[in-house]
Amino acid sequence: MSEKEAGPSLEPTLNEWLKAREETRAHLTTAPPPGSGWAQRLADLLATExxxxxQYTELLGRDTPDHRFPRSNR
Incomplete structure (x- = not known):
């Protein structure tokens, strides 16, 4: 079965998630200019993250008995 048939793979998905986290962190180190789209950019970055x-947690859960990532106890 090819990767395309199997769906997304774990490593690239993790890399993209971590990249999105870094982009969000970098944005948070900038001061929000008055009247700017800073908050909108932050919202977009957080949604991407x-x-x-x-997607990453869904991929992790696909090999569990109920095919779901476990719920947090917190």
Whole structure:
């Protein structure tokens, strides 16, 4: 089965999630200029980061008995 048939692979997904986290961190080190799109950019970065995190955890869960990443106890 090819990677395309198997779906996304774990390593590239993790790399993209970590890249998105770094982009968010870098943005947070800049001061928000008045009247700018700073907050919108932050919202977009956080949404991207969340999307990669969701995809990564779904991939981790696919090999579990119920095919889901475990719920947190927190």
């Amino acid at each position: 969340e999307s990669w995190q969701t």
